Amino acid sequence: MLEGYGVAADVWSVTSYKELYRDGLETERWNRMHPLEEPRVPYVTRQLADAKGVIVAASDYVKALPDTICRWTPGGIISLGTDGFGRSESRAGLRDFFEVDARYITLAALSSLQRKQQVLDPEAVAQAMKDLDIPPDKVDPLTA
Numbered sequence: 001m002l003e004g005y006g007v008a009a010d011v012w013s014v015t016s017y018k019e020l021y022r023d024g025l026e027t028e029r030w031n032r033m034h035p036l037e038e039p040r041v042p043y044v045t046r047q048l049a050d051a052k053g054v055i056v057a058a059s060d061y062v063k064a065l066p067d068t069i070c071r072w073t074p075g076g077i078i079s080l081g082t083d084g085f086g087r088s089e090s091r092a093g094l095r096d097f098f099e100v101d102a103r104y105i106t107l108a109a110l111s112s113l114q115r116k117q118q119v120l121d122p123e124a125v126a127q128a129m130k131d132l133d134i135p136p137d138k139v140d141p142l143t144a
Helices: 017-033 043-047 091-097 102-115 122-131
Strands: 056-059 078-081
Touching: 017 043, 056 102, 078 102, 102 122
Parallel strands: 056 078
Antiparallel strands: none
16 A cells, blocks of 8 residues: 555564564673673664664554564554454454554554654645545544
8 A cells, every 4th residue: 555655665574572572682681791792783673774764563462562672673663553352343343443454554654754754745644544544533442
């Protein structure tokens, strides 16, 4: 969907946020305990070192999960997740309700590019919301 807005994207798969988090903590501890050594760099930091743009992490788990590795990513993460369950009869319905489907991932990327990097006009993001059929007054799923 992003290509329709002139935005290129790389898609990564995270098999274990827990392992990335553990690696980050172990790296920080090693650096703390070895002040005379060359500092180590967490795996996720090395992998994303050349990343341009913004990072959107979409998960069928709670959005706090991707947030656990945020401090080791360049520029931070925009986390999307299903902060609950039992709100729909299908996975597609769940992702729509919790704003983590392809439309909302696209919106998160465009909005972040506009706000954080100022490479898009706000009008472009507003038009994308219309194109993607995302109502600006939709009830926040965390309070619904």
